Amino acid sequence: MAEQVVFYIFSALVLLSAFMVVVLKNQVRAIFLFFVTLFSMAGLFVFTLADFVAITQVVVYVGGVLVLMIFTFLLSNRDILNNPDATRVSAAGIHHLPGMVVAGLFFAVLIAVVLQSNPEQIEWIKNADKSTLKPTDNTIHYLGINLMTRYLVPFEVVSLLLMLALIGAAHLARKERKI
């Protein structure tokens, strides 16, 4: 029972803070609410018994991505420190209508699909008694073995891509040297 209550509190936190990020006029507050969304997403990951993914979410997103975003926001709005009201953009307006319509219709389609799909009845999930995760299982053990055997090639490709992205980002962000 307590599990359900905490789960729904976390999911309400995710959806409310994500909605506020989109609706808020003040962009600094929006970026800090983004932090709340990512943290409660990590909470939801724990409920799917993926504790290592949850920790990675906290480390990578909250520790890396969010700091980068705040840096970029402050560097690309140098006058925000003088008058914070300058970054306010109107939340309501006719130019938001197409986005709302597309997002709302897409949500209706997704909900219809989810309600009809009945995921508990899929064959491989119904027959997964032996391979269902239990809360006492050590997921890091399985993840480590799989990363070094079955998913070794994707792992190496991702590491190469990460290095390329870091070199590219450093190259893009450097100052041009005058000769």
Added chain:
Amino acid sequence: MIPLSHFMIISAALFCIGLYAVLSKRSAIMILIGIEFMLNAAILNFVAFSRYDKFAAGGQTFALFAIVLAAAAVAVALAIILNVYGYYKTIDPTQIDQLRD
């Protein structure tokens, strides 16, 4: 035990919030945040289905890959945003409409 469809509904809602942000925001950083929402919604589905696949752990492994790739994408995108700001003095994508000098 929380039913799978609840995870799917939450991730659908988060995906649509991200879609709305991408479609209608006037700041490149907010568009990037919308993309992050969509990626996180997809990761939630991966991880929720991975509960029934303990030995292969495909969902969790690819959730980790997706998080790493999202971080790499954010690093490059923010560097590009800084360059665009240095050139145009704005990061509103509707005002950046010239490719030439």
